[in-house]
Amino acid sequence: MKLTKKIRRTILAIEVALIALLTPAIIVASDHDDGEVDIKGRAVNLTDVFVYREKDQNPGAAEGDLVFTMNSNPRSLARFQYYFSTTALYQFHITQVGDVNSTPTGRSDIILRFAFSPPNNRGMQAVAVTVIRNGTETVAKTTVNGGLIATTPLNSNPVLNTVPVGGSNLTVFAGLREDPFFLDVEQFFRARAGALGMGPKVGFREPNQAIDFTKGYNVNSIAVRVPKAFLQAGTGANTFDVWSTVSIRDGAGGFKQFERLARPLINEGLIVTPDFLEAFNNIPPRLDLSPAAAPVRQEAVATLNALDLLDGRDNVDPNAIAGAFLPDVMRIDTTKRSGYASATNAQGSLIGGRLPMDDVVDITLGALVGSPVSDNVSYNGTPGNPAQGHKPLEPSFPYLAEPN
Amino acid sequence: MKTKTKPEIKSDIFSWWLLIVVPLVGMVVVNLPPNLRFISDKLYNNSPANLDASYRYHFSESLRNNPNKKEAIQQEIAFYQQRLAVDSRSGLNRAALAGSYLKMARATGEGGWFLLAEQAAQRSIADLPFDNKGALLVLARIAEARHDFATALRFAKQVGFDNEEAIALSVTSHLAMGKVSEANVAAEALVKRIPNLGSLTLRALVRESQGRDAEVLQDYRQAMVAEEPGEVAGSARARSLLGRFYARRGQFVQAKALFLEALRLVPRYPLALIYLADLETRQGNYREAEGYYSKVSAYSGGVETVFDRIVDRGMARVKDLQGDAIESRRLRDKAEAGLRQEQVSGSGGFGHRRDLASLLLEKGRSQDVTEALALMQEEVKIRRDAVTLDTLAWALSAAGEWQKADRVMAEIVRSGIRDAGMFYRAGAIARTLGKDAESRAYFQKSKEIDPSFDDRARQALGLGSYEF
Numbered sequence: 033m034k035l036t037k038k039i040r041r042t043i044l045a046i047e048v049a050l051i052a053l054l055t056p057a058i059i060v061a062s063d064h065d066d067g068e069v070d071i072k073g074r075a076v077n078l079t080d081v082f083v084y085r086e087k088d089q090n091p092g093a094a095e096g097d098l099v100f101t102m103n104s105n106p107r108s109l110a111r112f113q114y115y116f117s118t119t120a121l122y123q124f125h126i127t128q129v130g131d132v133n134s135t136p137t138g139r140s141d142i143i144l145r146f147a148f149s150p151p152n153n154r155g156m157q158a159v160a161v162t163v164i165r166n167g168t169e170t171v172a173k174t175t176v177n178g179g180l181i182a183t184t185p186l187n188s189n190p191v192l193n194t195v196p197v198g199g200s201n202l203t204v205f206a207g208l209r210e211d212p213f214f215l216d217v218e219q220f221f222r223a224r225a226g227a228l229g230m231g232p233k234v235g236f237r238e239p240n241q242a243i244d245f246t247k248g249y250n251v252n253s254i255a256v257r258v259p260k261a262f263l264q265a266g267t268g269a270n271t272f273d274v275w276s277t278v279s280i281r282d283g284a285g286g287f288k289q290f291e292r293l294a295r296p297l298i299n300e301g302l303i304v305t306p307d308f309l310e311a312f313n314n315i316p317p318r319l320d321l322s323p324a325a326a327p328v329r330q331e332a333v334a335t336l337n338a339l340d341l342l343d344g345r346d347n348v349d350p351n352a353i354a355g356a357f358l359p360d361v362m363r364i365d366t367t368k369r370s371g372y373a374s375a376t377n378a379q380g381s382l383i384g385g386r387l388p389m390d391d392v393v394d395i396t397l398g399a400l401v402g403s404p405v406s407d408n409v410s411y412n413g414t415p416g417n418p419a420q421g422h423k424p425l426e427p428s429f430p431y432l433a434e435p436n
Numbered sequence: 437m438k439t440k441t442k443p444e445i446k447s448d449i450f451s452w453w454l455l456i457v458v459p460l461v462g463m464v465v466v467n468l469p470p471n472l473r474f475i476s477d478k479l480y481n482n483s484p485a486n487l488d489a490s491y492r493y494h495f496s497e498s499l500r501n502n503p504n505k506k507e508a509i510q511q512e513i514a515f516y517q518q519r520l521a522v523d524s525r526s527g528l529n530r531a532a533l534a535g536s537y538l539k540m541a542r543a544t545g546e547g548g549w550f551l552l553a554e555q556a557a558q559r560s561i562a563d564l565p566f567d568n569k570g571a572l573l574v575l576a577r578i579a580e581a582r583h584d585f586a587t588a589l590r591f592a593k594q595v596g597f598d599n600e601e602a603i604a605l606s607v608t609s610h611l612a613m614g615k616v617s618e619a620n621v622a623a624e625a626l627v628k629r630i631p632n633l634g635s636l637t638l639r640a641l642v643r644e645s646q647g648r649d650a651e652v653l654q655d656y657r658q659a660m661v662a663e664e665p666g667e668v669a670g671s672a673r674a675r676s677l678l679g680r681f682y683a684r685r686g687q688f689v690q691a692k693a694l695f696l697e698a699l700r701l702v703p704r705y706p707l708a709l710i711y712l713a714d715l716e717t718r719q720g721n722y723r724e725a726e727g728y729y730s731k732v733s734a735y736s737g738g739v740e741t742v743f744d745r746i747v748d749r750g751m752a753r754v755k756d757l758q759g760d761a762i763e764s765r766r767l768r769d770k771a772e773a774g775l776r777q778e779q780v781s782g783s784g785g786f787g788h789r790r791d792l793a794s795l796l797l798e799k800g801r802s803q804d805v806t807e808a809l810a811l812m813q814e815e816v817k818i819r820r821d822a823v824t825l826d827t828l829a830w831a832l833s834a835a836g837e838w839q840k841a842d843r844v845m846a847e848i849v850r851s852g853i854r855d856a857g858m859f860y861r862a863g864a865i866a867r868t869l870g871k872d873a874e875s876r877a878y879f880q881k882s883k884e885i886d887p888s889f890d891d892r893a894r895q896a897l898g899l900g901s902y903e904f
Contacts, residue, residue, distance in 0.1 A: 071600040071626070071634040075664055107532075109515055112508070113501060115665040118494075151498040151665050218528050221567040230566050243523050248515070283631040283658060290630065419522045 075117040076278045078293040079103045079251055080213050083274045083362050083385040084370035086257060089431055098263065098366065099429065100124050100144070101255040101388070102276040102293075103211065108250035110436035113155050113186045114208060116148040116252055121279045121287055124256070125316075128269035129363065133378040136273045136359045138318025141165070142263060146206065146254055148183070155185035159206055161256075163198040165265065172197040183207045186435065203257035208250045209432035210423050212388045213296070216407040217245035220393070227338035242408035243419040248436055255430035260366055271383065273361035275317055289314055294362045295382075296392045298332075317359035329354060353400060356380035388425055388432060483700065487693035490657050491675060493701055495665040502668060505543050505702065512536045527564020530556050531571035538574050543669075545706060545741030547778075554578045569595045569602075576605050583789075583818055585609040597622075600630060607638045614820030616645050616851055633663040637674045644681060645822060647852035652681060669705075672698040676708045683715050684855060686888035691715055704735040706743045713750055718893055722754050729754070745771045745791055749798070757892060771795055789815045790827050797830055805834045822853045826861060833865055841865045856886035860894060 082101040086093035102122060108114045116122070126142040145162040159181040161172045172195045175181055181193040184207030193204040216237060225231035236242060263272055275294035279287040292313050311325070319325055333354050356379055364385030368375045373395045374384030380399075386392060389411040397405040408414070413421025423433035483492045493499075516533035520526060534556035541549035553574055560571035576591035588609045592602040603626045610619035623639040636659035643652045656678045663671050679694030692715055698708035713728035729747045736743070748771035755764035775792040793811040796804035809831040816828050825848050832841035845862040863878030882889055 071604045071630070071632070073630070073632055073664060073667070075666070109512055111511070113666075115498070117664055119662055119664065150495045153497040153500055155498060155501055218526060218564060221564065225566040243526065245528065248519070280630060280632070281662060283627070283662075 073117060074105050074107070075115065075252065076120045076280055076290055077104055077106055078276055078278060078291045079106045079211065080296060081274065081276045081293055081362055081386070082212075082388055083272075083364045084387045085364075085366060085385070086429070088370040089387055089425075090428065093429075096260045098258050098260060098272075098364070099255060099431070100258060100274065101253060101430065101432065103209075103213075103251040103253050104278065105252040106211075106249070108208065108211070108252065108435075110248060110250065111186070112250075114250070114252055115151050115155075116146075116157055116183065116206065116254075117278075117280075118148050118150050118157070119281050120147075120290070122146040122148075122254055123277045123279065125275050125277060126263060127273035127361070128263065128265070128267050129271035129273055130267075130269060132271045132363075132365050132383055135321075135379070136317055136361045136363065138273075138275075138316050138320070138359050138361065140316075142265070144202075144256060144258075146204075148206070151183075151185075156191075157183040157206075159183060159193070159204065161195050161197055161202065161204060165198070170198050176201065190430065192429065198262060200259050200262035202259075202262070203429060205253070205255045205430040207253065208435040209253040209430065210435055211246045211249040211251040212411065212422060212425075212432055213246045214244045214391075214409050214411050214420070214422065215246065215393045216242045216409050218243065220407060224335070224338070228335065229338075236405070236407045239408040239414040240417050242414070242417070244409045244413065244421070247413075247420060247422060250435040253430065253432055255432070257429055270367050271363060271365045273317075273363050274385075275361045289316070292316070292360075294360045295357060295396075296386075297396045298357050298360045312360075317361050320359035329358065332358070352380065356382075356399070362386060484693040484696045486689050487697055488690060491660060491678065491694060491697065493671060493675075493697060494660075494663065498665050499668070499701065505669070506540070509536055509540045509543060513540065525563050527560045527562075527568050527571065530560035530563060531568055531574065534560055534574040535570055538577060544739070545736065545743045546739055547742060550578055550581060569599060573599075573601050573605070576602070580605065580609055580612070583612070583815075585613050585818060600626065600635075603629070604634065604638055607642060611642060611645060612819050612821050614822075614825070614851070616642065620646065631658065631662060633659045633667060633670050633674060636662060637670070637677065640681075641677065645851065645853050647854040649685075649854060656681075668701045672702040672705050672708065675701070676705065676711055679708070679715075680711050683711065683718070684886060686856075686886035688715060688719060688888070704731070706732050706735070706741075710743065710746055710750065713747075717750065717754055717757065718888075720757075720892060722758055725754050726751060740774075745774050745788065745795075748774070749791075749795060752798070757895065768795060768799055772799075790819070790824055793831060794827055797827075797834055800834075805831065809835045809837075822848050822851055822855065822858065826855075826858050829861060829865065833861075833868070838865055838868050842869055842871075854885045856882045856889040857893065859885065860889065 080101075080103045082099070084099055086097040086099050087095060089099065102124060104116075104122070105114050122145070124144040125140040126144070127137055127139050128141045129136075143162075143164040145164065147160045147162070149158040149160075151157045158173070161181060163170045163172075173181060176194045176196050181195055181204060182191050184191040184205065186208055188207075190205055190207070195202045195204050219234070219236050219242065222231060222234045223236060226233035260270075263269070275292060277289050277293075278291040280290045282288040290313065292315070294317070312320075315322075315325060320329070333351060356376075362385060363377075363381060363383045364370065365375060365377075365383045368384060370385045370387055372382055372384060372386045372390035372392050375382070377383050382395070391406075391410060393409070394404075394406045397407070409420055411422050423436075425431050425433055483496075513533065513536045516529050516536060519529045520533065523529065534553045537549050537553035537556055541547070541553060557571040557574040557578070561568055561575075564571075572591045572595045576588045576595070579585070579587035579591060588605060592605040592609070595602040597603055597606060603622050606622040607619050607626065610616070610622060619642045623635070623642040626635040627639050629635070636655045640652045640655035640659065643655060656674065659674050660671075663674070675694045675698040679691045679698065682688075682694065683691035692712065695708045695712040695715065698705055699712075702708070709728045709732045713725045713732075716722070716725035716728065729750050732743050732747050748767045752764045752767035752771065755761075755767060772792070772795055775788050775795065778788055779792065789811045793808040793815070796808040796811075812824075812828040812831045815824055825844050829841040829844040829848070832838070832844060842862075842865050845858070845865055848858055849862060859878045859882035863875045863882060866872075866875035866878055886893075
C-alpha cells in the first residue's frame, strides 16, 4: 500500500501532537532542609495573627464572616517547600466577650485546632480540624465533598477546603504565602537598644532608606473563614478575644504549650530577656496579670518607659499602656469596622482585630511613645526604594499574597 | 522498472517504519518520567529490610521532592547576598548569610566555608552589636569546630543559656571537654524545653557517654517519633549516630540498616558513608569498605574536605588488613601530609591534633610516638572526652608510660562510657602492669559490650592481642 507524502506527514504530525498532548506535566516541589539539626523547629514558631471581618478586606464577601489567620515558620525562603509540623497542634483560642470594655479573661470558650499529617509525594498534608467547645471536641477530617482536608503545596492553586464542623461550614486554607509583615526590624532593634541604653540613640530611617526586613520571605499560613454565628453559639456575643498557640508533644504522651501570639510586637517587642519571653510563651493570657508573671510585666513596662522616650518626651503612663496591651489577646468588636487602629475601648485597648495590611508597627509605636512614630515601612513600600514593597494581596480568601 | 520501483518500496517501508516507531518511541518518552518517578518512589519508600520498624523514616513520600542540598544552600546564600546588595550594613542579613556559609561548611566539609562564615559573622556583629544572636551562634559553632570550647561557651553565654541553640552548644562543648555532668544538665534542660529530634539526639549522645544504653535507645526512638518532614539532614544524622551506637556494640545488621536508611534520606551523606566503610572494615568486607570510602571522596569532586584525612586513614587501615603495606604507608603518608599542612596553614585550625596523633601511633615508629604524645598532652588541655583520653592513653602506653596510661584509662572508666575498644585497652594496660584480675575484668567487660570485638577490631585500634 502506498502512502502519499502528504498523508504520511499528516499522520506524523498528528502523532507528534498527540504525544505532546499526552505528556504529563511534571510539577516538582522542593523540600528545604537547613543541613543541620534544627533545635527550635521553625515550623512551630509563630509570626503573626490576623482576625478581621471579611467584608472589610473584601466588600464582596458575605456579611458576618470572620477570617482568622495564623502564620508560622519565619524566614521561609522563596521557592522552597516547607511543611507544617506533624507532631504539633496549631490552635486559635477564642473568648466570647460580653462587655467590650472588660479585661480579657483568657478563657478559651472555643478552640479551633489544626493538626497535620505527613506530606504525600506531591507535598500535600492532610489536615484534621478540631473544634473544642466547653471541653467537647468535634473533629473533621473531610470536606463537604468527602475529600481529605488538604494543604496547598508550592506552585499550586490555593486549595480552599469547605469543612462542615459544629453545625457550620468553615473554609480552611493551609500552605505557604508571602509573609505579609513589614517592619524595619534592624532599625527597631537599634532604636530599642538606644532607648534602653544598650547602644547609641537613633531614630528610624527615612522612607527612601528604611528596609522592610520581611520582604521576600514566605510563611506557613493557616487561614480559616468562620461564620460569626459559629463563634456566638447562641450567646449573642459580638466581641471576641483571639490568640494563637502552638503546642508540642511533651514526651509523656501529652502536649505542652510552646508558643503563644496575639498582638504583634507585644511579646518579642517589649520583653527583652529570653527566659521571660519563654515564660510568656508558655502561659495562657489569663496569667499575664498574675503575680507569677510580675517580672515579665515589669520588663514590659521598663521597655515601654524606654520606648516612650524615643520622641524625647516622657508622656506615656507605661502601666496604663501595659493595661491596654495585657493580657495579650487580639480583641475584635464585630460591630465595628476591622482594623488594628479602627477602635479602642474604655481601657485604651485596640478592639478592631487586625487586617493584613494594617501598619501595626506604627500604630503600636505611636501608642507606646505617645506621639506619631513611624519606621517608614509600609506594605506597598516607598516608590523608588527597592528594599520595600510586598506583592499585592489576593482579592479573595485567603487574601495573603502568593508565596515567593 | 526495477530501478523505479525499488526506491518506492524503500520509501513505503520507511514510511511504515516511521509510523510504527514514532508512536512507540513517543509512548516510551511519554511514560518514562512517570514510570521513573514511580520507580524512584518505590526506592525511596523502601527502608532496609532489617531496619527496626521504629527507626524507619516516616516521611518517605516527600523524599522525592528533596533538592540537592548543596544547590539549596547555594540558593540561600544567593538570597542573602542579594539582600546585602541592597543594604550592605544589614547585620541581620549578614548573620543569616554567615549561617548559610556554616551550613555549607557542614554539608561539604570544605574548610573555606568556615572561614567565610566567621568573617561574615564578625562583620555582622560590627554592624549590629546587639540583638544579634545569629552571628554570635555562628561564631560559637566555629570556635567549637576549632576545639576552642571556652570561646564557644563564652559566645553561647552572650546569646543566653535560655536560647535553644546556645543550650545545644553547651551540650556539645561540655561533652567534648569531658564535663559530662554539665552536658547532661544542659541536655535535660533542652529536652524539657523542646523534646524534638535535635534535642533528643543530643541527650542520647550524652547518655551514650555515660553508658546509659537503654536510655540512649529510648531517646533515639522518641527522637524519631518527634522528627518532622523537611529536616532530613537531622534525621539522617540521628540514624547515623544510632547506627554507630549499634556498631560499637557488635550489632552490625542493625547498624548497617541504619546507615543505609540515613543514605536513603541524604544519598551522599559523608558521616553515614564513613561509618558504613568502618563497619565493612570491621566485618572484613574490604572491597565494600573501599567502595564507601571512595564515594566520600568522589562526591567532593576533588575539592579538599575535612573528610579526606578520615578516608585516607580508613583506606590505609583496609590496606593494612589486606596485607598491602606499601599502599597502606602511601595513604598514611598522604593523610599525614594533609594533617600537617592543616596544622601550619592555619586554614581555620580545625583541631586535627588528635587525628594526627592517632595517625602517628598507627604508623608505630618510635620517633612518631614522641610527637604523638606531645600532641595529645596539648590536646587534653582543651579536650577531655573519652575518645581523646583513649588516644592519650594509647600514646602514653606506646611511650612506655604505663602507670600514667592506666590512670587515664581509669578516668575513662569512671565516666561510665561503654566502649569495647577502650575497655580492651584498659585491660591491656592493666595486664602490662601485672594487675591480672583487673585486666581480666576489663577484657570481660569489653566482650560483654561487643561480643564481636576481635583481632581485626583490635588491629584497627592499634591494640595487641592478649590471650589468657
